[in-house]
Amino acid sequence: MQAVDFYFDFISPYAYLAWTQLPALCARHGVQLRYKPILFAGLLNHWGQRGPAEIAPKREFLWKDTHRMASRLKVPFSLPKTHPFNPLLALRLALPEVSMAQQEQVIDAIWSAGWVQGAELSSIDALHQALTASHLDADVLLDRANQPEAKATLRAATEEAVRAGVFGVPTYHVAQELFWGCDRLDDLANFLAGKDPIDADKIRAILTNYSASADRVKSK
Amino acid sequence: MQAVDFYFDFISPYAYLAWTQLPALCARHGVQLRYKPILFAGLLNHWGQRGPAEIAPKREFLWKDTHRMASRLKVPFSLPKTHPFNPLLALRLALPEVSMAQQEQVIDAIWSAGWVQGAELSSIDALHQALTASHLDADVLLDRANQPEAKATLRAATEEAVRAGVFGVPTYHVAQELFWGCDRLDDLANFLAGKDPIDADKIRAILTNYSASADRVKSK
Numbered sequence: 026m027q028a029v030d031f032y033f034d035f036i037s038p039y040a041y042l043a044w045t046q047l048p049a050l051c052a053r054h055g056v057q058l059r060y061k062p063i064l065f066a067g068l069l070n071h072w073g074q075r076g077p078a079e080i081a082p083k084r085e086f087l088w089k090d091t092h093r094m095a096s097r098l099k100v101p102f103s104l105p106k107t108h109p110f111n112p113l114l115a116l117r118l119a120l121p122e123v124s125m126a127q128q129e130q131v132i133d134a135i136w137s138a139g140w141v142q143g144a145e146l147s148s149i150d151a152l153h154q155a156l157t158a159s160h161l162d163a164d165v166l167l168d169r170a171n172q173p174e175a176k177a178t179l180r181a182a183t184e185e186a187v188r189a190g191v192f193g194v195p196t197y198h199v200a201q202e203l204f205w206g207c208d209r210l211d212d213l214a215n216f217l218a219g220k221d222p223i224d225a226d227k228i229r230a231i232l233t234n235y236s237a238s239a240d241r242v243k244s245k
Numbered sequence: 246m247q248a249v250d251f252y253f254d255f256i257s258p259y260a261y262l263a264w265t266q267l268p269a270l271c272a273r274h275g276v277q278l279r280y281k282p283i284l285f286a287g288l289l290n291h292w293g294q295r296g297p298a299e300i301a302p303k304r305e306f307l308w309k310d311t312h313r314m315a316s317r318l319k320v321p322f323s324l325p326k327t328h329p330f331n332p333l334l335a336l337r338l339a340l341p342e343v344s345m346a347q348q349e350q351v352i353d354a355i356w357s358a359g360w361v362q363g364a365e366l367s368s369i370d371a372l373h374q375a376l377t378a379s380h381l382d383a384d385v386l387l388d389r390a391n392q393p394e395a396k397a398t399l400r401a402a403t404e405e406a407v408r409a410g411v412f413g414v415p416t417y418h419v420a421q422e423l424f425w426g427c428d429r430l431d432d433l434a435n436f437l438a439g440k441d442p443i444d445a446d447k448i449r450a451i452l453t454n455y456s457a458s459a460d461r462v463k464s465k
Contacts, residue, residue, distance in 0.1 A: 072295070072300050072303075073295055073300075074294070074295050074300065075292070075293055075294050080292050080294065080412050081410075082410030082411070082412055082423065083292075083412045083413075083425075084452070085410075085448075085449065085452060086412075086423055086424075086425055088448050088451075088452060089422075089443055089445055089448050090425075090429070090432075092442075092443040092448060093432055093441070093442055093443050096442035096443065097442070104451065104455065107455075108455065190301075190302030190305075191302070192300050192302055192303045192306075193303075202309075203302065203306055204306075205303075205306055205310075208428050209310070212310075212313055221313070222312075222313055222316035222317070223309055223312040223313050223316065225309055228305075228308050228309050228312060229305065231308075231324065232304070232305060232308060235324065235327075235328065
C-alpha cells in the first residue's frame with residue numbers, strides 16, 4: 026500500500042489546516058497516512074531560514090491568509106493561547122514511539138485543543154486535559170513523552186526530515202515527491218490519482234544542467 | 246478608481262505566472278493595475294531571508310510547482326536561459342520613469358522573452374532584441390535604463406516596497422491589504438469584489454494583543 030508521509034509541527038496553522046483535509050484525502054485515494062511530527066524550528070535552523078512569524082508583515086499576512094483558508098475549507102479555526110509557543114512536548118506526544126497505537130487520537134486531540142479550542146499547547150496541564158478529554162491515559166503518555174528517549178527520537182525525526190529534503194511544514198512525501206503547503210493538497214491528490222501534469226524526472230534532469238549559482242544580485 | 250499595486254521581479258516564476266492573470270483580473274473588477282518593479286534580492290536582504298532558489302530541495306520543488314501551476318493556468322512556461330540571473334537592467338527598463346507611456350509593452354516584452362521564449366534576461370543583447378521585436382525603441386529605452394537616475398529609482402522603489410510591508414513577490418497591494426503569492430489571486434479577486442471572508446481589521450487588533458515573541462524553540 027502506498028503511503029503519504031505527513032511532516033508537521035503543531036506550531037503551524039497551515040499544517041493544522043492540512044490535517045483537517047489529509048485523512049479524508051488519503052482514504053479517498055486508498056493510501057496510508059503516516060504522521061511525522063518534526064520541529065519546524067529545527068528545519069529553519071538547518072536551512073538558515075527565518076520563520077514566517079519572525080517577519081512582522083509576513084506574520085500579519087499569515088494570520089489573515091490562514092483565516093481566509095479556514096473559511097474556504099469551512100473548518101473551525103482559533104488561535105492557540107500564545108503563538109509562537111514551545112511545541113516540543115506536544116510533538117513528542119505525537120511520536121509513534123510515544124503514542125503507539127493511539128497516535129492518531131493523540132494527534133487529533135492536540136490539534137483540536139490548540140487550533141479549535143485555543144488552548145496553550147506548550148502547557149503540560151492543557152495537554153493533559155486535552156488527552157483526558159479524548160479518553161486517553163494522559164499520565165502514561167506524558168510520562169513517556171518526557172523520557173530522554175522521546176527527546177532523542179524527535180531530534181532524529183527532524184534530522185531525517187532534513188535528509189529527505191523537507192524544508193517547511195506541512196510537507197507530504199510520497200514516492201520521492203515532496204509537496205509543500207496546505208494549498209498543495211490538490212497537487213498531492215492529482216499525483217495520487219496518477220494525474221500529475223508534470224514529468225518530475227524530466228524537470229530534475231533539466232535542473233542538473235541549469236545554473237545553480239545562488240549568488241545574490243546586489244543593487245548597485 | 247481603485248488601484249492594485251503589483252510588486253514583482255522578473256526573476257520570479259511565480260510573478261511571471263501572476264502577470265499572465267493580473268491584467269484580465271483587474272479589468273474584470275474595474276481597477277487600475279500599477280506595475281511596481283522591485284529587486285527581490287533587496288527584499289531578502291532587508292528581511293534577512295534566504296531566497297527559495299538558495300535552498301536546494303526548495304529550488305527543485307519550486308520548479309515542479311511552477312510547472313504544475315502553469316499547466317493548471319494553461320499558459321506557456323519556459324525557463325530563462327539561466328536562473329537565478331541578474332535582473333537589474335530588466336527591472337530598470339520596467340520602471341515608469343524609464344519606460345514611461347510604454348511601461349506595459351516593455352514589461353510584457355521582457356516577461357515573454359524570459360519565461361515564454363527562454364531568453365537570457367540579464368543580457369543587454371537579449372533585452373534589446375525583445376524590445377525591438379515588440380516595436381519598441383530599444384536604444385532609447387536601454388540608454389535611459391542605464392542612467393544613474395534609473396539605478397537610484399529602482400533602489401528607492403525597493404525601499405518603498407519594504408516600507409509598505411512587502412516581503413516577497415508577487416505581492417498585490419490594494420487599500421492597505423497585501424496579498425502575496427501567485428496562488429492568492431483568488432483572494433485578491435474576492436477582496437476586489439467585496440467578498441473577502443475575513444475581517445482584516447479585527448485580525449490586526451487580535452495580533453496586537455498577541456504574543457509577538459520571535460524566539461525560536463531550540464531542540465533540547
